[in-house]
Amino acid sequence: MLINELSKKTGLSTHTIRFYEKSGLIEGKQNKAVKSNNYFHYDEVTVEKLEFISDAKSVGFTIREIGQMIDAWYNQKYTKEQKLEILDDKLISLEQKMKEIKEMKKQIIEFKDDVLNDRC
Amino acid sequence: MLINELSKKTGLSTHTIRFYEKSGLIEGKQNKAVKSNNYFHYDEVTVEKLEFISDAKSVGFTIREIGQMIDAWYNQKYTKEQKLEILDDKLISLEQKMKEIKEMKKQIIEFKDDVLNDRC
DNA sequence: TACAACAATAGAGTATGGTCTATAGTTGAT
DNA sequence: ATCAACTATAGACCATACTCTATTGTTGTA
Known part of the structure; x- marks a missing residue:
């Protein structure tokens, strides 16, 4: 197409x-x-x-990161080991993001609680 | 300081x-x-x-979003209802982000599986 | 064959979120 | 009094990720 x-x-x-x-x-x-x-x-x-x-x-x-992942999956630019390393690296960074989001959720819920109870 | x-x-x-x-x-x-x-x-x-x-x-x-949250918590720029609306809105967007991250994790795990089994 | 709709390329412009430089003035220890 | 280390302000510069414009050329339908 x-x-x-x-x-x-x-x-x-x-x-x-x-x-x-x-x-x-x-x-x-x-x-x-x-x-x-x-x-x-x-x-x-x-x-x-x-x-x-x-x-x-x-x-x-x-x-850049997306490019790495695409290369790790669709292309033959990297060895099998390198591909796995790249993908694992991205998984770790997703885990990190998850953790940060959970923390942020907690914080916002605390904010809400303070607003509801007129503590701010 | x-x-x-x-x-x-x-x-x-x-x-x-x-x-x-x-x-x-x-x-x-x-x-x-x-x-x-x-x-x-x-x-x-x-x-x-x-x-x-x-x-x-x-x-x-x-x-901009961070500014809204700070205003919703530290300042008197908004009414109580507006503050709660802003914070709920941010909570929803965090839920959305979580969903997207989980999907992405699944996809990367599939990629890894394909690499491990020489399917790409 | 005319012409609207598409294609490629180069390069300018935009928004976001910084980061740095230049300038001029202030502070505090010696 | 000197001077390094600080301060404020304005504005230039940068990277990322688009987004748009201008130009030139191609295709396919009427």
């Missing part, structure tokens, strides 16, 4: 998709047989990747 | 503290009796606030 269809499937703008492509997160393929244009073609895996990118972004991962 | 001491107590640079002050998150007081300088003085509540700001930032809240 071309970028417009990819955009419609993922809900991301063509600008954003091109930005992710420039950032190395996804990669379209140009058909060398066609000489009249240099349009990029995208497959279903790219749709998957973009969905993953959106999810990963909303939990706070940076483009 | 002056800004340097505040900086040492919180681990935040004086620049960052001044940035937060400009952003309306904290507020020092100038001693009008002293006419030779216009130094700002900070209290223990400001230390607390800065610690809260650091925690809130690391769970992904924006400066």
